[in-house]
Amino acid sequence: MTRLGIRAQLLLVLTVFLALPWLGVEYARELERVLRDAQDRTLAGTAQAVAIALHDRPRLFDAPVRLVAPTGQPPQDLVDAAAARPVLSAGAAVAAPELEQILQGLTRTTARIRIVDRDLGVLAHAGSLKRAPADAASALSWLDPILALFLARPTEEFVDDDGSGSAPAHREIVAALDGIPATGRRTTDDARAVVVAAAHPIWVGDRVRGAVLVEETTNAVLAERNRAFERLFAIVVAILLVGSAALTLYATWLSARIRRLARDAEGAIDRDGRVRGPLPGSDAKDEIGDLARSYSGVLARLAGYASYREQLASRLAHELRTPLAVVRSSLDNLRASPPPDEPRPYLDRAQQGLDRLAAILARMTEAARLEEALDDAERERFDLADVVAGCVEGYRVAYPQRPFALSAPAERLPVDGAPEIVAQMLDKLVENAVDFATGGTIEVALAREGDRVRLTVSNEGPPLPDGDAEHLFEPLVSRRPQEGRTPHLGLGLAIVRIVATRHRGEARADNRADGRGVVVTVVLPLAAAE
Amino acid sequence: MSRRIAIVEDEPAIRENYADALRRIGYDVTAFGTRDSALAAFRTRLPDLAVVDLGLGDDPDAGFALCRELRSLSPALPILILSARDADVDIVSGLRVGADDYLTKDASLPHLAARIAALFRRAELSTSPASAEDVIERGPLALDVKRMTARWRGKPVDLTLTEFWMVNALARHPGHVKDRDALMREANTVVDDGTITSHVKRIRRKFQAIDPAFDRIATVYGMGYRWAAD
Numbered sequence: 001m002t003r004l005g006i007r008a009q010l011l012l013v014l015t016v017f018l019a020l021p022w023l024g025v026e027y028a029r030e031l032e033r034v035l036r037d038a039q040d041r042t043l044a045g046t047a048q049a050v051a052i053a054l055h056d057r058p059r060l061f062d063a064p065v066r067l068v069a070p071t072g073q074p075p076q077d078l079v080d081a082a083a084a085r086p087v088l089s090a091g092a093a094v095a096a097p098e099l100e101q102i103l104q105g106l107t108r109t110t111a112r113i114r115i116v117d118r119d120l121g122v123l124a125h126a127g128s129l130k131r132a133p134a135d136a137a138s139a140l141s142w143l144d145p146i147l148a149l150f151l152a153r154p155t156e157e158f159v160d161d162d163g164s165g166s167a168p169a170h171r172e173i174v175a176a177l178d179g180i181p182a183t184g185r186r187t188t189d190d191a192r193a194v195v196v197a198a199a200h201p202i203w204v205g206d207r208v209r210g211a212v213l214v215e216e217t218t219n220a221v222l223a224e225r226n227r228a229f230e231r232l233f234a235i236v237v238a239i240l241l242v243g244s245a246a247l248t249l250y251a252t253w254l255s256a257r258i259r260r261l262a263r264d265a266e267g268a269i270d271r272d273g274r275v276r277g278p279l280p281g282s283d284a285k286d287e288i289g290d291l292a293r294s295y296s297g298v299l300a301r302l303a304g305y306a307s308y309r310e311q312l313a314s315r316l317a318h319e320l321r322t323p324l325a326v327v328r329s330s331l332d333n334l335r336a337s338p339p340p341d342e343p344r345p346y347l348d349r350a351q352q353g354l355d356r357l358a359a360i361l362a363r364m365t366e367a368a369r370l371e372e373a374l375d376d377a378e379r380e381r382f383d384l385a386d387v388v389a390g391c392v393e394g395y396r397v398a399y400p401q402r403p404f405a406l407s408a409p410a411e412r413l414p415v416d417g418a419p420e421i422v423a424q425m426l427d428k429l430v431e432n433a434v435d436f437a438t439g440g441t442i443e444v445a446l447a448r449e450g451d452r453v454r455l456t457v458s459n460e461g462p463p464l465p466d467g468d469a470e471h472l473f474e475p476l477v478s479r480r481p482q483e484g485r486t487p488h489l490g491l492g493l494a495i496v497r498i499v500a501t502r503h504r505g506e507a508r509a510d511n512r513a514d515g516r517g518v519v520v521t522v523v524l525p526l527a528a529a530e
Numbered sequence: 531m532s533r534r535i536a537i538v539e540d541e542p543a544i545r546e547n548y549a550d551a552l553r554r555i556g557y558d559v560t561a562f563g564t565r566d567s568a569l570a571a572f573r574t575r576l577p578d579l580a581v582v583d584l585g586l587g588d589d590p591d592a593g594f595a596l597c598r599e600l601r602s603l604s605p606a607l608p609i610l611i612l613s614a615r616d617a618d619v620d621i622v623s624g625l626r627v628g629a630d631d632y633l634t635k636d637a638s639l640p641h642l643a644a645r646i647a648a649l650f651r652r653a654e655l656s657t658s659p660a661s662a663e664d665v666i667e668r669g670p671l672a673l674d675v676k677r678m679t680a681r682w683r684g685k686p687v688d689l690t691l692t693e694f695w696m697v698n699a700l701a702r703h704p705g706h707v708k709d710r711d712a713l714m715r716e717a718n719t720v721v722d723d724g725t726i727t728s729h730v731k732r733i734r735r736k737f738q739a740i741d742p743a744f745d746r747i748a749t750v751y752g753m754g755y756r757w758a759a760d
Contacts (some may be wrong), residue, residue, distance in 0.1 A: 248642055321614035322541055325635035329547035332639035336554055362722040369724045387751040392750025420727050423751045 028229035043198035050199035154219035377418035458519035536577035599742035601628035
């Protein structure tokens with residue numbers, strides 16, 4: 001399962017805002033539609049206006065001196081069409097003298113106007129589809145490559161008939177010649193521009209004698225659309241970047257706070273489960289502060305419980321001493337007053353029970369007394385090798401049924417601490433090893449590791465259950481089969497850990513590498529060389 | 531005339547058991563349940579020996595206070611403190627207020643009786659002149675086994691009864707290791723290893739107070755202790 005930090009999650013959520021650019025594109029397209037409609041209507045209006053000016057002029061169409069025959073070549077005069085001047089056929093010039101003025105005005109736009117008769121011959125022609133080259137590059141032209149992904153850029157480099165030939169029979173002209181004004185659009189032959197065309201019938205009486213055809217590219221609309229989109233895009237990108245940066249910073253700060261809380265939480269308890277103090281940051285006024293406070297509360301309760309449990313044993317022992325003394329002194333008195341023989345076995349058994357109780361009591365208070373002893377023990381420098389060697393000799397006598405093997409380097413191993421307490425710790429380790437050994441030798445080993453010394457006690461026997469190694473060091477945890485005469489209270493390894501920690505070392509239990517037993521390791525720092 | 535012992539113990543069962551046991555031996559025992567009743571009696575007439583429980587009633591320090599008062603009434607009276615507590619600090623404080631020895635309540639009656647007898651002996655003999663035959667010398671150490679006192683380089687070392695017995699056990703055979711069980715037997719007590727360690731530490735400190743270079747009691751780890759021979 002891959003880990004997804006808060007910042008990554010935030011960035012995922014932020015992808016929602018990628019909809020913004022899409023919105024911008026849609027806006028631009030909408031704008032384009034609006035502008036297109038406007039253009040269509042304008043062109044239609046222009047066509048209509050020109051057509052109206054030409055209504056009811058039969059002579060316009062009677063004198064068929066066309067500019068261009070339906071299938072003829074363009075005369076030289078049409079060269080002027082590209083220029084600003086409209087070109088009219090003779091008939092048109094006579095029939096409608098003001099036509100030239102009208103058309104003249106219109107050539108100032110980007111529209112091309114043609115007046116055709118029923119045979120699609122051109123009677124007049126003005127304007128050009130192409131207009132002046134594009135405006136100066138906008139300040140945002142660096143966006144062009146990106147925008148080209150979404151929007152076509154208008155270009156004046158297209159190829160279309162320049163209107164000098166006869167009018168092609170597009171749909172709108174056909175409709176107009178049938179009396180219906182129409183607009184349409186087509187793509188140029190090289191597909192680089194779109195041309196909008198509007199046609200309006202010219203009536204003479206109640207017959208359509210011709211049509212006005214007004215054409216324009218959509219380039220102006222496209223240019224306008226693109227300009228609007230550019231601005232919008234720039235703003236959106238800026239907002240996205242600033243917003244993302246701000247949110248990322250916030251997420252970073254938030255995740256840093258949470259990580260700090262996690263670190264503080266880890267550090268708030270030391271290895272023995274002692275609480276070091278309330279968490280810093282418990283006065284923040286938001287949910288993280290709440291979390292810190294509630295965790296501090298939990299820790300405080302935990303500490304209270306832990307200290308209650310610790311003192312449980314010694315408080316219990318203390319309470320038990322007095323009744324124990326009552327029973328013992330009573331038994332002693334019974335023995336001393338000359339008793340008949342009959343109750344004697346009962347006296348003996350009562351005495352044995354009492355002794356066992358006293359032994360349990362002693363064990364229960366051992367850990368607490370050890371802490372006390374550690375507190376006011378004078379630290380001295382002693383040779384760990386010496387102490388261990390001496391102890392092992394003692395164990396050989398105390399546990400004659402088990403062979404002991406000691407391996408230690410030939411050098412001195414100076415340690416600062418309380419030697420008798422370290423000896424006590426070793427006693428516990430060996431006691432454990434002997435109790436669990438099912439055979440073989442108890443191996444005690446000392447090894448120097450840099451500035452520390454490693455003491456191991458290893459026995460053959462059942463391996464540790466998985467995941468149990470740490471628990472064994474907790475007080476009152478025992479994996480011992482309860483068969484001995486003195487019930488084991490599970491304090492041995494707890495004492496080992498206390499002593500190791502107070503000497504600034506560590507204790508751990510592992511299964512042996514050969515899988516046939518358990519090895520308990522204590523690592524202690526060596527005294528600094530003098 | 532039998533010797534008079536005063537027992538001050540608030541737990542009635544223990545009080546009566548102790549009193550009965552001591553009477554059976556032949557002492558004249560008066561038992562008190564509270565500090566005030568005991569003090570009132572002491573002001574009228576002092577006993578020959580007092581056994582005081584430290585935890586009298588609700589006040590955890592009543593026993594200490596009683597000891598102090600009693601000691602001020604009589605500097606030589608043997609006082610034995612009993613307590614359910616066996617913390618070092620209590621032992622030290624008890625001895626500091628002038629008690630001669632300290633015993634935990636779960637000690638057996640024979641052990642108690644042995645101590646009382648020894649305390650009486652010591653008290654009696656302290657007034658009579660010392661006889662050279664009673665003294666064991668081990669280098670700078672002089673142990674008067676009858677009077678149960680010790681001297682180091684001529685200066686008296688103020689040892690409790692228990693401590694004297696331990697030093698005696700060690701010094702009688704210098705160089706021999708005495709294990710904890712042996713020391714306990716000699717000291718007429720049954721305690722756990724930690725207590726033995728504390729006793730030995732206290733003994734060392736008392737000698738070192740007189741002679742900072744004292745190092746005659748050697749710890750043999752895993753075995754016990756040894757009085758270092760010269």
